[in-house]
Structure formats: structure tokens, C-alpha cells
Amino acid sequence: MSRCPDHLFERFQELFPTMDTENPAPPEASAGAENEADTAEPPPPPPPPPPCRKTEFAKVGYDLDAIVEPHQIEEAAKLLDDEGFAIDMITAVDWPDAEQFELVYDFMHFEAGTRVCVRTRIPRDRPEIATLSFIFPGANWHERETAEFFGIQFTGHPNPIHLLLPDDFEGYPLRKDFKPPSDPLLKP
Amino acid sequence: MELYPVQSTGPQETFVLNLGPQHPATHGVLRVKLTMDGEFINEAVIVAGYVHREHEKMGENRPWDQFLPNTGRIDYLSAMMYTHAYVGVIERACGIEVPPRAEYIRVITSELNRISSHLVWWGAFLLDLGGMTPLLYAFDDREKILDILEALTGARLTYCYYRVGGLAEDLNEGFVEDVREFVKEFRPRLKMFRRLVSENIIFRKRVEGIGIIDAEMCRKYGATGPMIRGAGIPYDVRRAEPYSVYPELDFDVAVDPAADSMARYKVRMEEMEQSLRIIEQCLDRLPDGPVMGKVPRKLKLPEGDFCYATEAARGRFEVRVVSTGKPVAHRVRLRTPCFGNLSLFEEAARGLMLADGIAMMGSLDLVIPDIDR
Numbered sequence: 001m002s003r004c005p006d007h008l009f010e011r012f013q014e015l016f017p018t019m020d021t022e023n024p025a026p027p028e029a030s031a032g033a034e035n036e037a038d039t040a041e042p043p044p045p046p047p048p049p050p051p052c053r054k055t056e057f058a059k060v061g062y063d064l065d066a067i068v069e070p071h072q073i074e075e076a077a078k079l080l081d082d083e084g085f086a087i088d089m090i091t092a093v094d095w096p097d098a099e100q101f102e103l104v105y106d107f108m109h110f111e112a113g114t115r116v117c118v119r120t121r122i123p124r125d126r127p128e129i130a131t132l133s134f135i136f137p138g139a140n141w142h143e144r145e146t147a148e149f150f151g152i153q154f155t156g157h158p159n160p161i162h163l164l165l166p167d168d169f170e171g172y173p174l175r176k177d178f179k180p181p182s183d184p185l186l187k188p
Numbered sequence: 189m190e191l192y193p194v195q196s197t198g199p200q201e202t203f204v205l206n207l208g209p210q211h212p213a214t215h216g217v218l219r220v221k222l223t224m225d226g227e228f229i230n231e232a233v234i235v236a237g238y239v240h241r242e243h244e245k246m247g248e249n250r251p252w253d254q255f256l257p258n259t260g261r262i263d264y265l266s267a268m269m270y271t272h273a274y275v276g277v278i279e280r281a282c283g284i285e286v287p288p289r290a291e292y293i294r295v296i297t298s299e300l301n302r303i304s305s306h307l308v309w310w311g312a313f314l315l316d317l318g319g320m321t322p323l324l325y326a327f328d329d330r331e332k333i334l335d336i337l338e339a340l341t342g343a344r345l346t347y348c349y350y351r352v353g354g355l356a357e358d359l360n361e362g363f364v365e366d367v368r369e370f371v372k373e374f375r376p377r378l379k380m381f382r383r384l385v386s387e388n389i390i391f392r393k394r395v396e397g398i399g400i401i402d403a404e405m406c407r408k409y410g411a412t413g414p415m416i417r418g419a420g421i422p423y424d425v426r427r428a429e430p431y432s433v434y435p436e437l438d439f440d441v442a443v444d445p446a447a448d449s450m451a452r453y454k455v456r457m458e459e460m461e462q463s464l465r466i467i468e469q470c471l472d473r474l475p476d477g478p479v480m481g482k483v484p485r486k487l488k489l490p491e492g493d494f495c496y497a498t499e500a501a502r503g504r505f506e507v508r509v510v511s512t513g514k515p516v517a518h519r520v521r522l523r524t525p526c527f528g529n530l531s532l533f534e535e536a537a538r539g540l541m542l543a544d545g546i547a548m549m550g551s552l553d554l555v556i557p558d559i560d561r
Contacts, residue, residue, distance in 0.1 A: 057429070061280060061495030061508075086407040089523040093510050104493070106508070106523070110407065110421050113428030115495070138409035141531040149244075164237035164560055173245055174519075 003114055004054045004063035011079060012052050012066050062106070062115040070120045070129050073105070077135045080107045080116060088115070090132070090142035092150045096176045099124045101152060105132070127152040134158075149174040202230055205542070209238050213316050213546050216556030220533075220549075222542070229545050232537040234530060240560040247509075247520030252278055252487040253352055255520065259507070260346045262524060263558040265308055267347045268294075268301035269500040275350045276431060277496035277507045281489040282352075290354040290479040291433045296367065296470045297337065297349065298498075299463040303374070304333040305501035306456050309553040313453070314385060316550035317394050322385055329377055336366050352487065354480035364471055371464050371471075378460055386457065395449035399548030401536050402447045409535075410528035413503020414459070414553065418452035420445030425499035439466050449551040456553070488515055502526055502553050526558040 051067045068076050088106035095102060098121075105118040122129055131154040132139035143154040144163040151172035154160065162169065171178055208219040217238035223231040243262060247255045259274040260267035272294060279286060286294075307330040311323030334344045340360050341349040349356050385391055401411070403419040416423045422441040426434040442458035444451035489511035497506035503525030510519040529552050537545045 059280065059283075060493065061277070061429075061497070061506075062493075065493075084407070087410040087528075088504075088506070089410070089508070089521065091508070091519075091521045093519045104508070104521075106495070106506075108410075108428075108504075110403075110416060110423040110428075113423075115429070117493070117495075136408050136410075137535065138411075138528060138531055141527065162237070164240040166237070173242055174248075 003057050003112075004116075005112070005114065008083060008114070008116070009052070009054060009064060011083075012064070012076075057115070062117040064114070064116040066116065066118045068118060068120050070103075070122050073103070073118070073120055074130050074132065074135065076118050077105070077132045077139075080118075081135050083109075084111070085109050085114075085116060087132075087136040087138045087142070090139055090146055092146050092152055092174075094124075094150065094174065094176045095121075096124070101127050101150060103129060103146075103152070122152070128155055129153075130155055131157040148172070151175065201225070209235075213549065214556070215312060215550075215554050218530075218554065218556050218559070222537075222545075224542065227541045227543075229537050229540050229542060232534050232545070234534060236530075236556075237560050239557045241557075243561045244520050244522060247517050247522075249516065251515050252489065252517060255517070256351075257346075257348045259522075260348050261557070262522060262561055263500060263502065263505070263526070263555045264345050265305040265555055266301055266501040266505075267343075267345065268298045268349070269498045270505055271348060271350045272298060272432070273496050273498040273500075273505050273507045275352045276498065277494050277509050278352045278487060278489065280496050281492070281494040281509070281511065282484075282487065284353045284483055285481050286354055287478050287481050288433070288475050289358075289477045290481070292470045292474050293355055293359060293479065294350060295432055295434065295437070296467055296474075297340070297347075299466045299470075300333050300337060300367070300370075301347070302501045303460050303463050304330045304337075306460050307333075309456060309501075310381070313550040313553070314391070316546055317391065319385070319391070322381070325377075325381065325384070329374060332370050332373075336363065336370060339363070339366075351480065351483075353483035354478070358479045364474070367467060368471060371467055375464060378457070378464075382457065386454070392450065394544075394547055395453060395551070396446075397448050397450075398544045399449040399536065399540065399551060400447050401532060401548075405532055405536065409532040411503070411532055412528060413499070413501070413525050414442075414452050414455045415503065415529050417441065417443050418455045419447040425497050425504050429497055431496070431498060433470075437466050437469050439469075449547055452551040452553075486515060488513065489517075497523075500525055502555065502558065503529060522561055524558045524561060526552075526554055526556075530554060530559055 053065055055065050057063050085107040088108045091104050093102040100121045101124055102119055102121050107116045131143055146152055148162045148165045202223050202225050205222040205224045208214040209217040219235035221233040222229055243258050246258055259270045262270055307326040311326035314322040338344050341347045403421050406416045406419050422443045424441040427441055439462045442455045444454045491511055491513045493510050495508045497504050505525055506523035508521040509517050512518045
């Protein structure tokens with residue numbers, strides 16, 4: 001059984017009526033297919049998950065999984081802020097085959113213990129999404145970290161500088177195509 | 189509530205004070221750029237990343253089980269809880285059953301680890317405030333825990349004792365007796381610590397009403413652990429997202445509504461007491477049986493996202509893995525408690541006096557590799 005309260009589920013569904021009709025994560029069909037065609041037989045496409053679903057906490061570790069459009073992320077955060085949720089973490093996942101970055105926003109509730117996971121996908125060649133720093137100030141650091149590791153731009157971020165990496169670090173280490181720089185001492 | 193005025197009225201002349209990265213009060217290599225107006229902090233900017241090791245990338249390029257030792261090295265003071273979260277996420281994803289004996293031993297060792305971690309904090313915090321002696325007392329007792337755990341696991345800090353599906357090996361001979369004796373000895377010691385320090389007027393003047401971090405700020409920044417419990421909200425992962433055998437155990441979540449440095453201090457002191465209670469109950473109920481469940485030789489997680497959180501000594505530690513069905517992870521995300529706890533420092537330190545800022549930072553119980561990962 002999911003521990004997600006019904007009213008939260010309904011609010012999510014009400015707020016994003018487009019989620020039910022639109023396919024949440026359509027991979028770039030033409031470009032992706034051409035690249036894959038010469039490497040291996042394309043795997044059968046998995047059925048798209050429903051955009052907003054209750055999940056079983058004991059199996060996955062969160063109660064509500066909502067997939068939203070990139071422009072809806074602020075709206076979703078405001079809804080969760082309104083419901084008294086706390087920010088848990090923000091991160092990204094690189095999907096080079098689909099040419100996309102998946103952004104994952106986790107929220108937790110201190111009283112109810114509910115955990116909500118909001119995801120969205122942005123194109124890999126134009127990685128931009130609005131910042132949540134003004135709704136949850138804690139998002140500031142999480143976004144700085146995501147930005148330096150994935151090269152994702154958080155528009156409107158108040159302090160878009162490196163957090164953990166050195167200021168002069170080049171490249172985005174958590175991208176799948178990242179090649180670590182060779183040892184500077186061994187360079188000719 | 190406020191013992192000191194938080195706003196200075198002096199001339200608007202500021203200077204920059206550099207705290208760290210090599211400074212004992214930052215408990216590691218953390219740098220804080222402070223813009224000071226006399227004795228008052230106008231602005232604090234955290235410069236982190238000095239011990240960044242990119243654990244998350246390491247998680248992506250080795251088989252699931254080989255990443256396990258890394259997790260014990262993120263927060264070197266609570267390695268047990270961290271390895272627990274990582275084995276937990278794999279067990280949750282694969283549906284692996286853990287034998288009850290292993291679960292009980294996990295809880296015992298985790299709680300011992302929590303006490304030893306809180307003892308380090310207790311000593312170091314008071315050292316920050318200028319008290320040298322408590323550290324020696326704290327390390328005296330901590331040494332006993334480290335000896336017990338060393339005999340069991342072979343390591344003194346960076347334990348890698350849990351395995352996916354159970355434990356590396358069963359308890360060594362004499363473990364139960366040693367722990368019982370420790371519990372018996374530590375209770376009066378804890379009382380003595382309270383008499384020595386908690387009611388000391390000099391100490392109380394330094395922490396009571398200082399460094400207010402209320403529940404709303406914790407919520408906005410995602411601060412957990414003793415921070416949120418010190419702000420009056422009984423949020424404990426052991427209760428909110430029950431894992432292992434914690435639901436069967438009888439313990440209280442330590443809470444203090446004052447939201448100041450003293451509240452966080454009291455919460456941690458109470459937590460040590462509760463940990464002792466948990467350990468005693470587990471020792472009484474410790475079942476016989478195997479310590480390793482049935483685990484496939486080659487671990488393969490089903491596709492999807494999985495999370496597993498544990499209550500580490502500093503708050504909520506969560507591992508989020510993304511699997512594509514391959515023998516290696518597609519993405520491992522480590523949500524560490526200190527990251528959220530420290531991120532609010534910039535806001536909370538504004539307007540404090542420098543010495544109070546240090547006192548507040550000490551009450552956050554920072555472990556820098558936990559922030560930098």
C-alpha cells in the first residue's frame with residue numbers, strides 16, 4: 001500500500017491536466033533511431049509510465065512519483081511547499097541514448113513521513129530549467145552541485161558558481177561521455 | 189530568548205575574515221568567508237569541496253557490491269548507518285530477505301556507532317567552546333566502543349561489516365558480554381557528563397538562545413537529524429520510514445522545541461540514552477540463526493529508481509540508485525545529512541557574533557567529507 005495521501009495525489013492530477021494526455025518522455029524518435037540502428041537491434045520500447053502514480057514505499061522508497069513538464073516544475077514545488085513538504089534532494093540522471101537529462105526532485109514530509117519524487121526531462125543539447133532557490137532556499141546548493149556535475153543551467157539561480165569542484169575545472173564529471181583529464185604532470 | 193543583541197549599531201565598516209580551510213573549529217577542511225562588522229557576522233559564505241572524491245561517479249563504474257566500502261568513507265564517523273543504507277537499497281530493489289539475527293546485529297552495531305559518533309561531537313563541540321577536558325572523557329568511552337567494533341569488524345572507523353543480504357560474519361565470542369558491560373558502564377558516565385557539562389553555567393551562557401534554527405528553516409533547507417528534532421519536530425527516519433527491526437523496538441524520539449544550540453545539544457545527549465535502550469532490547473531479543481540470506485551470486489537490480497534512507501548520526505542519509513538492469517549502476521546519488529544541515533549556515537549565521545557562530549557551527553555536528561563526498 002502506498003502511504004501517499006489521496007488529496008495530494010488529486011492535487012497533483014488537477015494541477016497538471018496535460019500530464020494525462022501527453023506522453024511524458026518522448027525520445028527524439030528520428031535522431032535516436034538512426035544512431036541506434038547501426039549499433040544493435042533496438043530494444044522494444046517500454047510502455048510509458050503513467051505521469052503521476054502512487055508507488056509502494058516498501059518497494060521503491062517513495063510514495064508518489066510524478067512526471068511533469070519542465071515548465072511545471074516551479075508549480076509543482078509551490079504545491080509541495082504549500083503542503084508542508086521539505087526539500088530532500090535535487091539531482092539529475094544522464095540518458096545519452098534518449099538525448100535527455102532527467103531531473104529528479106525529492107521531497108519529504110516531516111510529520112507524515114511521506115516522500116514525493118517529481119521528475120522532468122530536458123533535452124541534452126539545451127539543458128536549462130528554472131531554479132527553485134526562491135521557493136526552497138535549500139535548492140540553491142543542490143542546483144549548484146547538479147549544474148557543475150551535469151552542465152545543466154538553472155535559470156535565475158542567485159549564485160551559479162561551482163560548489164564542490166575547483167573553480168577552474170573543465171567538463172561535467174557525471175555526464176556519461178565525460179573523459180577524465182589526464183594527469184597534468186604526465187602531459188608533454 | 190536572545191541574550192545578545194543580534195544587530196550591531198556601529199559604523200558601517202566591514203572586513204573579511206577567513207575561517208579555514210585549516211581551522212580546528214571547522215572540523216575538517218571547510219572554508220568560511222566571513223564579512224564581519226566588528227564582532228558581528230554580516231555575511232558568511234561557505235567554500236566547500238576540499239575533500240571532494242566523486243563517490244557518485246565511482247558508484248557508476250563498478251559492480252553493485254564493490255561500491256559498498258565507499259559508503260563507509262563518506263561520513264567516517266557513522267559508517268555503519270551509511271553501509272546500511274546502501275545494502276538496504278539493493279535489498280529493497282531485489283527483494284532480498286535478511287535473516288532476523290542479521291537485522292538485530294545491524295541495529296546493535298548502528299546504535300553503538302551512533303553513540304561513538306555523538307561522543308566525538310560532544311568532545312569536539314565543547315572543545316570549540318573552550319572546554320578541553322570533556323574531549324578526554326568522551327574519547328575514553330568512545331575507545332571502548334571502537335575496541336568492541338574493531339574486534340567484530342576489523343576496522344576502527346570505516347567499517348564495512350554489512351553485506352547485501354546480511355552480514356560479513358557472525359558475532360565474535362564475547363561481543364554480547366562486552367556490549368552489556370559497556371552499556372552498564374556508560375549509563376552512569378552519561379549522567380556524569382550531564383552533571384559536568386549540561387548544567388554548567390558558563391556552557392549554558394554560550395549556547396542557550398544562541399543560533400536559532402527553527403523548524404521552518406529546516407524545512408526550507410532540508411535539514412534533518414538533531415537539527416529538526418532540536419526544533420521541536422519529532423522527525424526520525426527510524427520512525428518515519430521504518431526500516432530494519434526498528435518498528436519492533438521501544439524507544440523515544442528525542443525532541444526539544446527550543447531550536448537553539450542547547451536544544452541540539454540536549455537532543456544528542458538524549459539520543460545516546462535512547463541508543464542504549466535500543467541496544468539492551470536488541471541484546472535481549474537477539475535470535476539465533478544464520479546471518480546471511482539467499483543472495484544471487486551476481487547482483488542485478490531490476491530497472492527503475494530505488495531509494496533507501498537511514499537515520500545516521502547527523503540525520504537522514506539516503507541512497508538513490510537508478511538501475512537499467514545492468515550489473516553496474518546507471519546512477520548512484522548519495523543524499524548526505526550534513527549537506528542540507530550546513531547549507532542553512534549562511535542564513536542562520538547572519539547577525540551572530542563570531543564566537544556564537546562558532547558555537548552554532550559546532551552544534552551542527554559537521555563532518556566535511558560528508559558534505560563534499
